[in-house]
Amino acid sequence: MTLRWGVLGLGTISRAIHLPLIARSPGHDLAAVADLDPDRCAELAAAYGARALTPEELFAAGDVDAVLVATPGRHAAHAVTALEAGKHVLAEKPFALSAEEVGAAITVARRTGLHLQVGYMKVHDRSVDVVGAALPELGAVRLVQISVRHPVDAPQVEHLRTAPPAPLPTAAVPLVAADDAAEERALDASVGADTSPALRRLFRSVLCGSVVHELSLLRGLGFGTPEFDHVDLLAWEGGAPPTVFATGRLDGGARFVLDWAWTPDRPDYTETVRITTTAGEVVVDVAPPYRLDATSQVTVTGPDGTHHPPAGADGAFQRQLEAFAAAVSGSAPHPGSAPEGALHDLAALQRIVELAR
Ligand SMILES: NC(=O)c1ccc[n+]([C@@H]2O[C@H](COP(=O)([O-])OP(=O)(O)OC[C@H]3O[C@@H](n4cnc5c(N)ncnc54)[C@H](O)[C@@H]3O)[C@@H](O)[C@H]2O)c1
Numbered sequence: 229m230t231l232r233w234g235v236l237g238l239g240t241i242s243r244a245i246h247l248p249l250i251a252r253s254p255g256h257d258l259a260a261v262a263d264l265d266p267d268r269c270a271e272l273a274a275a276y277g278a279r280a281l282t283p284e285e286l287f288a289a290g291d292v293d294a295v296l297v298a299t300p301g302r303h304a305a306h307a308v309t310a311l312e313a314g315k316h317v318l319a320e321k322p323f324a325l326s327a328e329e330v331g332a333a334i335t336v337a338r339r340t341g342l343h344l345q346v347g348y349m350k351v352h353d354r355s356v357d358v359v360g361a362a363l364p365e366l367g368a369v370r371l372v373q374i375s376v377r378h379p380v381d382a383p384q385v386e387h388l389r390t391a392p393p394a395p396l397p398t399a400a401v402p403l404v405a406a407d408d409a410a411e412e413r414a415l416d417a418s419v420g421a422d423t424s425p426a427l428r429r430l431f432r433s434v435l436c437g438s439v440v441h442e443l444s445l446l447r448g449l450g451f452g453t454p455e456f457d458h459v460d461l462l463a464w465e466g467g468a469p470p471t472v473f474a475t476g477r478l479d480g481g482a483r484f485v486l487d488w489a490w491t492p493d494r495p496d497y498t499e500t501v502r503i504t505t506t507a508g509e510v511v512v513d514v515a516p517p518y519r520l521d522a523t524s525q526v527t528v529t530g531p532d533g534t535h536h537p538p539a540g541a542d543g544a545f546q547r548q549l550e551a552f553a554a555a556v557s558g559s560a561p562h563p564g565s566a567p568e569g570a571l572h573d574l575a576a577l578q579r580i581v582e583l584a585r
Contacts, residue, residue, distance in 0.1 A: 229255070229557065230255055230256065230257050231255060231256050231257070231293050231294055231552075231553050231556060232257045232259040232291055232292055232293045232294070233250050233256060233257065233258050233259060233260075233292065233293070233294050233295075233296055234259060234260040234261070234262065234281070234286045234289060234292035234294070234295045234296070234315070235247060235250070235258065235260075235261045235262070235278075235295075235296045235298065236261075236262050236263075236283055236286055236295055236296065236297050236298065236299060236306060236310075237262075237263060237297065237298040237299035237300070237320075238261055238262075238263040238265075238268050238269060238272050238298075239298065239300065240381060240385055240388075240390070240518070241298050241320065241517075241518075242272075242296075242298045243272070243388060243390055244385060244388055244518045244519075244520065245518070245520050245545050246296050246298055246545075247261070247272060247276055248520060249520060249545055249546060249549055250296070250549070251276050253546070253549060255553060256549065256553065258276050258277075258278045259278060259279065259289070259291050259292050260273075260278050260279040260280075260281045260285075260286055260289055260291070260292055261273050261276070261278050261279070261280060261281070261286075262280075262281045262282055262283045262285065262286035263283075264283070264396050264397070264400035264403065264404070265394065265396055265397060265400070266280070266282075266397065267394070268394070269281070279291075287309055287310055287313040287315070288313060292315060293315065293316060293556075294315055294316040294317065294318065294343075294552070294556065295310040295315045295316075295317050295318075296317075296318045296319075296320075297310065297317060297318070297319040297320060298320045298347075299320075301407060301408075301411055302322055302323065302324045302325050302329065302411065302414065302436075303319035303320055303321075303322075303323055303324070304319070304323055304324035304329035304330060304332065304333040305329065305410070306319070307319045307323070307333045307336075307337075307344060308332060308333050308336050311333070311336045311337055311340050311342050311344065312336060312340070314340070314342070315342065316342050316343040316344070316552075316556050317337075317342070317343070317344045317345070318345050318347060318548075318549075318552050319344070319345070319346055319347060320346075320347040321346060321347050321348060321436075321437075321440050321441065321444075321570075322436035322437060322440050322570070322573075323346045323567055323570040324414065324570055324574070325411060325414035325415055325417075325418055325431075325432065325436055325574075326414040326415075326417040326418045326574070327417075327418070327571055327574055327575075328414075328417060329414055330567055330568075330570045330571050330574065331571075333567055334567050334568065337567065343552065343555045343556050343561060344566075344567050345548075345551070345552050345555065345561065345562075345565045345566070345567075346444075346565050346566070346567055346569065346570055347548065347565070348440075348441065348444035348445075348448075348548075348564060348565045348569065349544040349545050349547075349548040350441055350444055350445045350448065350514065350544055351444050351445065351447065351448030351562065351564030351565055352448075352544050352545075352547035352548040352550075352551055352562065352564075352565070353445075353448075353514070353515065353523075353524050353539075353543075353544035353547070354523065354524070354539045354540035354542070354544075354547070355512045355514070355523075355524035355525075355526050355539045356445075356448045356449055356564075358526045358537050358538075358539050359449055359501075359503065359510050359512060359526065360449070360450065361537075362510050362526075362528045362530075362537065363503070363505065363510065365507075365530060366505040366506075366507045366508045366509075366510070366528075366530050367505045367506030367507035367508070368505060368506045369451075369478075369480060369482040369503060369504070369505050370482055370483065370504050370505060370506060371482060371483050371484075371485070371502075371503070371504040372446070372449075372451060372478060372482055372483070372484050372485070372501070372502070372503050372504075373484075373485045373486075373487075373500075373501070373502045373503075373504075374442045374445070374446075374484075374485075374486050374487075374499070374500070374501050374502075375486075375487050375488075375489075375498075375499070375500045375502075376438065376439075376442065376486075376487075376488045376489070376497075376498070376499045377489055377491045377494060377497065377498045377499075378438060378488065378489065378490055378491060378497060379491050379492055379493070379494040379495065379496065379497055380492045381518075383494075383495045383496070384496070384497055384516065384517070384518045385518050387518075387519075388518070411432075415428055415431065415432060418431065418574060418578055419431050419578060419581050423581065423585075426464065427581055427584060427585070429467075429469075430461070430469060430470065430472075430581070430584070431577060431578075431580075431581050433469065434469045434472060434488065434490075435472075435577040435580060435581070436573075436574075436577060438488065439472070439486065439488060439577065439580075440573050440577070442486060442488075442499075443569075443572070443573045443576055443577075444564060444565070444569060444573070445501065445514075446478065446484070447564050447569055447572070448564040449501075449503075450479075451478040451479055451480065451482065451484070452478060452479030452480075453572040453573070453575070453576050454474075454476030454477065454478055454484040454486075454576060455476050455477045455576075455579075456474050456475070456476040456576060456579045456580055456583060457475060457476055457477065457583070458474065458475045458476075458583065459472070459473070459474045459475075459580050459583035459584045460472075460473040460474075461473075461584050468490055468492070469490040470490070471487070471488065471489045471490065472486065472487070472488040472489075472580070473485075473486070473487050474486045474580055474583075476576075496516065497516045497517060497518075498513070498516075499513075499514040499516075500512070500513055500514070501514060507530055507531055508528070508529045508530035508531065509528075509529050510526065510527070510528050510529075511526070511527045511529075512524050512525070512526050512527075513525040513527075515543060515544060519543070520543060520545060520546075521541070521542075521543045521546070522543055523539055523540060523541060523542075523543055524539050524544075525539065526539050548565070551565070
């Protein structure tokens with residue numbers, strides 16, 4: 229069976245990953261694309277031999293089986309529209325900014341029986357399986373540390389040589405304004421209307437935009453969602469995000485330490501997971517987000533010395549797409565990218581804000 233895709237939102241991640249991946253993957257067909265910017269839509273439709281549609285036309289299209297939602301902001305509302313129109317949905321993170329939005333989408337997915345998957349691609353990374361195979365030989369897990377160094381996007385997408393998005397056409401402005409207002413209401417529901425603008429920004433951009441990936445990865449690795457008990461926010465400078473240092477407890481009792489730093493001038497994004505056990509350690513240098521076929525590197529140190537088990541040649545995004553197709557065909561969905569995970573994420577991220585007040 230060929231899965232016919234419609235991609236909604238044709239910005240950086242669609243151009244870096246989703247469009248080329250769907251276009252090259254056997255069993256997948258890029259049937260249509262849609263964006264609020266008709267010029268961008270026409271350009272990418274022509275480049276990929278897909279139909280250029282408006283978002284409304286995309287949801288109604290009879291030749292689209294699944295919608296990939298890669299609009300900015302949050303994605304539960306678009307997911308609901310697509311599910312109600314009879315489409316399976318793969319929605320980028322953050323799936324939503326409030327539990328109410330997640331709950332509404334889960335309800336519709338259950339009623340329609342369609343597959344709804346969140347773009348937590350890291351849970352599909354082969355390194356997760358490699359770590360799972362290594363840990364049982366290494367005793368008890370004592371400590372899990374995740375360090376993220378996050379630069380601005382521009383150098384990360386330099387290899388794509390794409391122009392930054394043009395301003396949206398005037399006709400789209402009211403729609404975007406309405407969406408922004410809905411986003412503020414979702415933020416009120418999650419962190420409270422009286423939370424400072426800086427903490428709201430932190431929740432919206434750093435926690436829901438980036439740290440959410442780390443939470444999904446912890447779930448994928450079998451550590452559950454951390455119960456955070458301490459947070460420091462360091463070095464706020466003007467509007468720049470602060471360094472986030474947070475600690476918590478994981479399922480099984482191990483300690484978790486997150487350090488996330490905004491490093492705007494750094495050329496590369498880096499993310500390292502270090503799992504310390506009673507008999508050694510496992511370190512994962514996680515693949516960067518904008519490289520379609522980049523793979524993570526795993527280093528295992530144990531009683532037999534240090535080695536680097538191969539973590540496959542297929543990247544996390546490819547395996548995410550394969551997992552989606554398998555679930556649509558009736559296989560059990562991957563639990564790590566179910567929308568229920570977004571509920572756990574929101575609760576943990578709300579706790580970080582609470583501890584940071
Ligand atoms: N999985 C990852 O590693 C990863 C990496 C980057 C971005 N993302 C996520 O993907 C999403 C998109 O990010 P991006 O950087 O590509 O954004 P972007 O701003 O580059 O592009 C968004 C596109 O969506 C279009 N758009 C805006 N509102 C729309 C609407 N209502 N209907 C249709 N099109 C609309 C815009 O015109 C633009 O072309 C974000 O939620 C982001 O968090 C995920």
